[in-house]
Amino acid sequence: MAQREGNLEAPTRHPLDWKSESFYDQDDLNTELERVFDICHGCRRCVSLCDSFPSLFDLVDESPTLEVDGIDKADYSKVSDQCYLCDLCYMTKCPYTPPHDWNVDFPHLMLRAKAVKFKQVGASLRDRILTSTDTVGKLATIPLVDITVNALNKNNTFRKALDKGLGVHHQAVVPEYHNKTMRKRVAPMIADAAPLEPTAAGRTKGKVALYVTCYGNYNSPILGEDFYEVFRHNDIKIDLVPKEECCGMPKLELGDLEAVQKLKEANIPVLAKLVDEGYDLIAPIPSCVLMYKQELPLMFPDDADVLKVQKAFFDPFEYLHLRYKAGALKTEFKESLGDISYQVACHLRVQNIGLKTRDILNLVPDTTVNAIERCSGHDGTYAVKTETHDKSVKIARPVVRKVNEQEADHFISDCPMAASHIGNLSDKVDHAEHPMTLLRRAYGI
Numbered sequence: 001m002a003q004r005e006g007n008l009e010a011p012t013r014h015p016l017d018w019k020s021e022s023f024y025d026q027d028d029l030n031t032e033l034e035r036v037f038d039i040c041h042g043c044r045r046c047v048s049l050c051d052s053f054p055s056l057f058d059l060v061d062e063s064p065t066l067e068v069d070g071i072d073k074a075d076y077s078k079v080s081d082q083c084y085l086c087d088l089c090y091m092t093k094c095p096y097t098p099p100h101d102w103n104v105d106f107p108h109l110m111l112r113a114k115a116v117k118f119k120q121v122g123a124s125l126r127d128r129i130l131t132s133t134d135t136v137g138k139l140a141t142i143p144l145v146d147i148t149v150n151a152l153n154k155n156n157t158f159r160k161a162l163d164k165g166l167g168v169h170h171q172a173v174v175p176e177y178h179n180k181t182m183r184k185r186v187a188p189m190i191a192d193a194a195p196l197e198p199t200a201a202g203r204t205k206g207k208v209a210l211y212v213t214c215y216g217n218y219n220s221p222i223l224g225e226d227f228y229e230v231f232r233h234n235d236i237k238i239d240l241v242p243k244e245e246c247c248g249m250p251k252l253e254l255g256d257l258e259a260v261q262k263l264k265e266a267n268i269p270v271l272a273k274l275v276d277e278g279y280d281l282i283a284p285i286p287s288c289v290l291m292y293k294q295e296l297p298l299m300f301p302d303d304a305d306v307l308k309v310q311k312a313f314f315d316p317f318e319y320l321h322l323r324y325k326a327g328a329l330k331t332e333f334k335e336s337l338g339d340i341s342y343q344v345a346c347h348l349r350v351q352n353i354g355l356k357t358r359d360i361l362n363l364v365p366d367t368t369v370n371a372i373e374r375c376s377g378h379d380g381t382y383a384v385k386t387e388t389h390d391k392s393v394k395i396a397r398p399v400v401r402k403v404n405e406q407e408a409d410h411f412i413s414d415c416p417m418a419a420s421h422i423g424n425l426s427d428k429v430d431h432a433e434h435p436m437t438l439l440r441r442a443y444g445i
Contacts, residue, residue, distance in 0.1 A: 014103075036106060050084065050089075077117060114255030131250035168385070177218055182217045201326035205280050210284075215285055216283070226439075229443075239279070253379070264300065268296075268303070269305065275312040287380065290351060317435065321359055336367050337409065339406065342357065342369050343413040345413055348414050372403070376395075378392060400422060403426045410433055411426070413434075
């Protein structure tokens with residue numbers, strides 16, 4: 001029987017066998033890398049995504065054999081170092097994902113390569129700092145420290161020294177830190193609110209716990225007020241997750257899987273208890289939602305609490321759209337939003353829920369949302385590193401070009417980091433916004 005070309009079925013994901021000895025065996029890894037790289041070389045559909053694929057194809061084209069077998073295996077890391085686990089190749093391009101016999105899962109193979117490298121050589125000081133988002137956030141939001149950190153991050157001399165000494169690019173956008181965190185802002189709003197009896201609608205229970213995330217808590221705290229006001233306006237009871245640590249996505253992208261496990265052990269019992277108490281779960285950052293929806297269940301497929309949390313976790317606009325379909329979302333808006341340029345975050349796209357942010361905002365009269373389904377190139381750390389910042393700018397160019405062409409009234413992204421990155425590169429964006437902020441404005445609340 002002839003080998004089937006391409007895959008007509010939806011891609012499926014196998015659990016990550018990260019606790020086996022063979023997972024960290026360098027020779028076994030190299031064999032699998034060569035197999036998958038050879039398939040990619042014969043296809044090349046993903047060349048327009050991240051820099052992993054151009055790096056791979058350059059290595060092939062410059063090899064003495066013009067094939068993968070001509071690449072020095074020591075150079076394989078030049079491919080995996082450029083992968084930031086956006087998952088777009090797996091979800092939108094690759095025709096050979098499982099259940100195809102060739103069983104190609106490029107992102108998780110790159111994750112394995114990162115994990116092996118981390119086991120062997122660890123990580124640089126810069127990378128350990130950048131991926132310790134919760135620790136950095138706690139330190140940088142100490143009173144007066146936040147003012148100092150923010151001032152230094154705006155100082156050109158300091159940024160050039162930071163570039164040279166630590167490897168954080170001097171032109172990269174870095175977020176401000178706020179002493180009045182999201183938790184500090186939202187907690188009193190909840191305490192002062194009138195009692196609200198949750199009403200289930202469709203799959204939703206009408207009662208959510210907000211996992212604020214590191215970035216939301218320390219760098220984008222006002223967004224918490226937007227979430228609270230929109231959800232309460234729609235008669236959805238909203239509380240804070242009582243305590244939380246980083247979701248683990250930054251450590252996952254570093255290949256530090258043991259750190260991911262420690263964070264999972266801190267977060268999952270708290271979140272699982274909330275689910276048992278009747279809460280659904282939401283978060284303002286798509287990567288954090290994806291961590292609980294996809295990555296942790298694939299790392300811990302036999303953990304009942306992880307699977308329980310997975311089923312209860314929603315993208316916030318997915319949640320609102322489910323309520324809308326069940327007739328439980330208010331659609332009386334006081335203000336139109338005009339034209340909106342909307343960059344769809346990669347980690348939202350790969351959740352396979354459709355463009356629910358666009359669909360909700362399009363309910364607002366005299367509002368048109370123009371979705372741009374291209375990567376921002378940010379990734380959280382990729383855009384700020386000295387060695388990859390210019391590449392992130394190159395990856396972002398198609399989005400920036402579209403935003404400039406549209407000259408819309410607003411530019412938004414579900415990912416605040418992507419929004420800031422694109423907004424900084426665009427000549428037509430004065431201020432990047434979050435879609436929940438616009439929805440609150442449309443409601444007039």
